[in-house]
Amino acid sequence: MRADAPGPPGHKAVLDAADIGRAVTRIAHEILERTRGAEGVVLLGIPTRGVPLAARLAECMRRVEGRPVPAGSVDITMYRDDLRLRPARALGPTDLPPGGIEGRTVVLVDDVLYSGRTVRAALDALNDLGRPRAVRLAVLVDRGHRELPIRADYVGKNLPTSQQEVVRVLLTETDGQDAVLLSQSPPGGPSHRGRRRP
Amino acid sequence: MNRHLISAADLTRDDALLILDTADELARVADRPIKKLPTLRGRTVVNLFFEDSTRTRISFEAAAKRLSADVINFSVKGSSVTKGESLKDTALTLEAMGADAVVVRHSAAGAPHRLAGWVRGSVVNAGDGGHEHPTQALLDAFTIRRHLGDRSGADGGLDGLKITIVGDVLHSRVARSNVLLLSKLGAEVTLVAPPTLFPVEVSGWPCATGYDLDAALPKSDVVMMLRVQRERMNAAYFPSEREYSRRYGLDGARMALLPEHAVVMHPGPMNRGVEIAAEVADSPRSTIVEQVANGVSVRMAVLYLLLGGQGPASSPDGSQDESQDGSHGESGEDQA
Numbered sequence: 001m002r003a004d005a006p007g008p009p010g011h012k013a014v015l016d017a018a019d020i021g022r023a024v025t026r027i028a029h030e031i032l033e034r035t036r037g038a039e040g041v042v043l044l045g046i047p048t049r050g051v052p053l054a055a056r057l058a059e060c061m062r063r064v065e066g067r068p069v070p071a072g073s074v075d076i077t078m079y080r081d082d083l084r085l086r087p088a089r090a091l092g093p094t095d096l097p098p099g100g101i102e103g104r105t106v107v108l109v110d111d112v113l114y115s116g117r118t119v120r121a122a123l124d125a126l127n128d129l130g131r132p133r134a135v136r137l138a139v140l141v142d143r144g145h146r147e148l149p150i151r152a153d154y155v156g157k158n159l160p161t162s163q164q165e166v167v168r169v170l171l172t173e174t175d176g177q178d179a180v181l182l183s184q185s186p187p188g189g190p191s192h193r194g195r196r197r198p
Numbered sequence: 199m200n201r202h203l204i205s206a207a208d209l210t211r212d213d214a215l216l217i218l219d220t221a222d223e224l225a226r227v228a229d230r231p232i233k234k235l236p237t238l239r240g241r242t243v244v245n246l247f248f249e250d251s252t253r254t255r256i257s258f259e260a261a262a263k264r265l266s267a268d269v270i271n272f273s274v275k276g277s278s279v280t281k282g283e284s285l286k287d288t289a290l291t292l293e294a295m296g297a298d299a300v301v302v303r304h305s306a307a308g309a310p311h312r313l314a315g316w317v318r319g320s321v322v323n324a325g326d327g328g329h330e331h332p333t334q335a336l337l338d339a340f341t342i343r344r345h346l347g348d349r350s351g352a353d354g355g356l357d358g359l360k361i362t363i364v365g366d367v368l369h370s371r372v373a374r375s376n377v378l379l380l381s382k383l384g385a386e387v388t389l390v391a392p393p394t395l396f397p398v399e400v401s402g403w404p405c406a407t408g409y410d411l412d413a414a415l416p417k418s419d420v421v422m423m424l425r426v427q428r429e430r431m432n433a434a435y436f437p438s439e440r441e442y443s444r445r446y447g448l449d450g451a452r453m454a455l456l457p458e459h460a461v462v463m464h465p466g467p468m469n470r471g472v473e474i475a476a477e478v479a480d481s482p483r484s485t486i487v488e489q490v491a492n493g494v495s496v497r498m499a500v501l502y503l504l505l506g507g508q509g510p511a512s513s514p515d516g517s518q519d520e521s522q523d524g525s526h527g528e529s530g531e532d533q534a
Contacts, residue, residue, distance in 0.1 A: 075223065078237040078502075088507030090216055091223040128232040 010183050011168070015157055017178035020140065020171075023156030024053065027138050028060035030154050035105055040133065042101055043071040046110040046122055047092025052173035053140060054109040070097030074108070074129065079121035096129060106132040107154075111169040113139040116150035141180055143167050199510040202314045202321040203500055206332040206378040214383060215354050216511060218340050220499035225492070227264060237506050238267035244297040245271045246288070246313075247324070248279070248304040253466055253490055254324050254334075258301045261497035267505070270295070285309060289316040298505055302326070320504040328369050328397075328430070334465055335375035337496040339383055341485050342420055344492070345461050349419065350384065357384030362414045363405075365424035365446055365473050368395045369431070372465045373424055377405045390414050392446065394435040411446055415455040422463040423448050423473045439472050449475040453483065461485050 015023070035041050038061050045054030051073045058071035075092035077083075108122050119137060126132060138154035143161040161167060161182065168181040199213045209217070227233055243262040247255050255271070262269045272292075274280065279288060285304075292300055299320045302310045307329035314321040325331040342356060351357030361380055367373045367389050380387050387405035389396070400407055408414055415421060426442065436442045443449075448462065456462075462474075462484045470476045479486060503511040 078235040078506075083237065083506055084508055086507055087509050088503045088505070088511035090511070091220050093223065094226065124236070128234065129230060 011181040012183065013179050014159060014167075014182045015141075015180035017172075020156070020178045020180065023140060024056050025060055027154045027156060028057050028064065031057070031107060031136075031138065032061055032064060034153075037065050038069045040104050041069060041107060042097060042099075042104045042132075043069060043107050043109055043138075044074045044096075044101070044122075044126075045071070046108060046118060047073055047075050049111040049169050049171050049174055050109045051093070052171050053111060053138075054107075055173075057107075057109060057138065070099065072097045074122055074125050076118055076121035076125050079124040081117055081121065094125075094129075100130050101126065101132045102130040103133050105134045105136065107136045107138050109138045111140045111171075112167050113137070113142045113150075113152050113155075114145055114167075116146045116148035119150050120148050140169060141167055199503060199512070201504070201510050202310070202323075203332055203504065204310050204314060204321065204323045205330045206335045206375040206382075209332070209379065209382070211355065211382050211384075214336070214339065214379060217336055217496065217499045217503060218343060219354060220503060221336075221340050221492070221495040224264075224498045224502070225495035227498075228491070228495070234264055234266060236266050237502060238262065238265040241267045241298040241505050242296055243267045243269050243299045243301060243501065243505075244292050244295070245269065245273075245324075246292065246300050246302045247272065248274045248302075248309070249325065251303055251325070253493065254303065254331075257490070257493040258322075258324060258333075258497050258501075260494045261501055262299075264494070264498055265501055265506075267298075267501065270297070285312065286316055289313050293317050293319075299501060320510070322500060322504070325371055327371065328374075329371050330375045330378075331371040331465075332375050332379070333493070333497055333500060334372050335379040336500065337489060337493040338372075338376055338422065338463060338465070339379055340492050340496050341463065341489050342380075342385075342461070344488075345485065346419055346459065349459070355384040356380060359385045359419045360388070360417055361385045361420040361422065362388045362390055362411075362418040363422045363424065364390045364411055364414075364448070366395050366426050366435075367391045367400065367424065368397050368435070369427040370424045374403075376422065377403050381405060388414055388418075390446070392436055392442070411448075411452065412455065415452060416457065418456060419460050420463060421448065421456060421460065422465075423468075425465065425467065426469055426472050428469075443472050447471075447473050447475065448478050450477045450481075453478050453481065456483070463489060466490070 032038050043054040043058050045051035054071045058069045061069040072095040073093050075094045077091050136153040139152045140156040141159050142152055142155045143159045164185055166183050166185045170177050170179045172178050200208045245255055259269050297319045301322045301324050303324040304326050307327035309326050310321050310323040350359050363373050377387050381404040389407045390411050464486045468474055
């Protein structure tokens with residue numbers, strides 16, 4: 001029942017704010033369960049929208065466990081495999097929590113898992129930042145169509161899509177509201193070029 | 199951004215802010231265990247230096263190497279230029295080597311501009327005669343922003359900051375580039391020098407001018423001392439170094455006239471005891487060593503934005519959007 005769901009016309013809301021909240025809470029619990037109370041866990045969001053998601057997960061885990069869980073961000077722009085295909089773009093922030101990632105269990109957090117290329121780039125970036133004990137992946141939406149042998153450990157919502165569709169995650173911190181929208185990509189290809197600015 | 203960086207005037211305010219923001223992120227690479235990014239792997243940067251330089255050449259070399267570019271250092275001593283090879287023939291040689299960027303320093307103003315017409319890669323001006331030195335201006339703006347950014351505009355500019363540039367304006371490419379860039383970023387720039395060391399065209403520059411350093415200091419947020427370029431002076435521009443130093447040198451007593459928060463800058467190399475006293479150069483208010491470190495970050499940003507993508511970066515102007523494009527798996531910004 002999402003007739004009043006937010007978002008521009010032509011978009012179908014797949015998740016609303018309450019759904020996103022529940023998904024984040026569930027993922028937080030799953031991480032706690034599998035890491036025995038987030039022992040040695042560092043949450044690293046991939047800019048742009050992975051960063052607020054990582055912060056929400058950390059906050060949720062702190063409430064449950066009663067102690068802070070370190071969260072930060074890792075920018076992957078310089079490690080992308082498609083840099084040469086488009087003009088150089090602005091960088092996102094890389095903020096490691098104090099203590100770094102050496103010997104920790106890093107949970108990468110992103111909004112949408114699609115081709116897997118962003119995650120591959122993030123793994124390369126981590127490699128230059130230290131040597132984590134293990135790396136896990138948490139995503140709000142897994143929309144399929146992987147191009148690399150990568151899978152998520154924690155998924156908010158599996159969303160079967162066609163490659164013609166566009167999945168758009170909106171978060172209050174970056175977009176003023178929480179929603180996941182699905183729409184058809186306009187004929188003639190993408191109308192927007194990616195832009196990232198901290 | 200343009201394909202080349204020849205003049206600070208080539209940069210829009212948004213371009214400059216994009217470079218500074220990028221440099222902010224890249225500066226943190228220096229704190230990491232592995233001070234290297236793979237971004238320019240397989241790209242070749244040629245350092246073409248027709249004039250002596252230590253810090254600028256090393257700075258560009260470090261910047262290119264931290265981005266994993268291949269660096270070829272071409273200094274005129276020991277090259278065919280001493281045998282009389284022309285700039286154009288040198289350019290064609292570089293072209294044949296497949297240089298993706300040429301960082302050029304030349305004693306003749308306009309040499310980088312000419313070079314840009316002959317090579318396919320990007321040309322970055324690392325100082326041409328008395329004309330311009332845009333990356334120096336960028337690193338100065340970066341340094342100022344790091345110290346005084348909280349006193350200026352919200353968008354990361356230098357709005358409202360009062361910057362006094364002192365000394366040999368006539369021979370200074372640093373002064374010209376700084377006036378152009380800093381004023382574009384919103385700073386109020388004042389040049390202070392003896393009348394003989396102002397260029398004729400200074401009245402057309404976007405800055406104020408003055409002859410009295412002591413009057414300018416109390417209202418300056420930044421004072422930037424320029425080197426007295428003795429090697430370019432074949433006439434007497436002032437009676438003696440001692441007199442110059444008395445009127446236009448920054449010593450401890452003059453530094454005390456500055457507001458509490460003000461910083462002292464110098465592009466280097468310094469003539470200690472002439473334009474700047476040793477006690478000032480070594481004081482905690484001096485950003486001189488920091489400027490060198492910032493130079494690497496800013497030059498990394500310039501090289502990345504010129505060479506990192508398919509073409510030069512486009513600065514954000516509102517026409518772009520954060521959204522991904524669904525039909526291309528690899529290009530969606532947020533589509534992992």
